[in-house]
Amino acid sequence: MNNRNFLVINGPNLNRLGKREPGIYGAQTMEDLQTELVLFSKELLLDLSFEQSNNEGDLIDLIHGAENKFRGIVLNAGAYTHYSYAIRDAIASVDVPVIEVHLSNVHAREEFRQKSVIAPVTIGQISGFGFDSYKLALQVFHNQLKGDTL
Ligand code: DQA
Numbered sequence: 001m002n003n004r005n006f007l008v009i010n011g012p013n014l015n016r017l018g019k020r021e022p023g024i025y026g027a028q029t030m031e032d033l034q035t036e037l038v039l040f041s042k043e044l045l046l047d048l049s050f051e052q053s054n055n056e057g058d059l060i061d062l063i064h065g066a067e068n069k070f071r072g073i074v075l076n077a078g079a080y081t082h083y084s085y086a087i088r089d090a091i092a093s094v095d096v097p098v099i100e101v102h103l104s105n106v107h108a109r110e111e112f113r114q115k116s117v118i119a120p121v122t123i124g125q126i127s128g129f130g131f132d133s134y135k136l137a138l139q140v141f142h143n144q145l146k147g148d149t150l
Helices: 030-044 057-064 077-082 087-091 131-146
Strands: 005-010 047-050 072-076 098-102 124-126
Touching: 005 030, 005 057, 005 131, 030 131, 057 087, 072 131, 077 087, 087 098, 098 131
Parallel strands: 005 047, 005 072, 072 098, 098 124
Antiparallel strands: none
């Protein structure tokens, strides 16, 4: 595929960024995240699209719809990360590489957050670096494009 289109998908409650548990997730909003990522993606010459949904089925449809459109997906599935076999199966069903990201370090939090049911079907997980988690994921996709290994 000859494009540089990547999709960032945010799952449930991430539309509450800035208001939601700022001690854990920071004071910046979803809009701030998009602004930062658009700037960063311009440096990398990537084309970014953004989606957010609080609904499992919508997230599944977004993953299915990414096939043949996007070179990769940066996915923060929120709490679905820890128990949605349906999202895991959606990722496994498409030929699009997914990087799992988290703002917080899920491994340093409650026990239920330490398990990701989607991690085995992603190409990797980046957790604990705030907005930089997303940027690191984009950097990985960019590096892979350079090697054209995607
Ligand atoms: C999160 C971590 C999840 O455990 C939590 O349910 C979220 C956000 C993160 O970005 O740190 O909604 O994915």
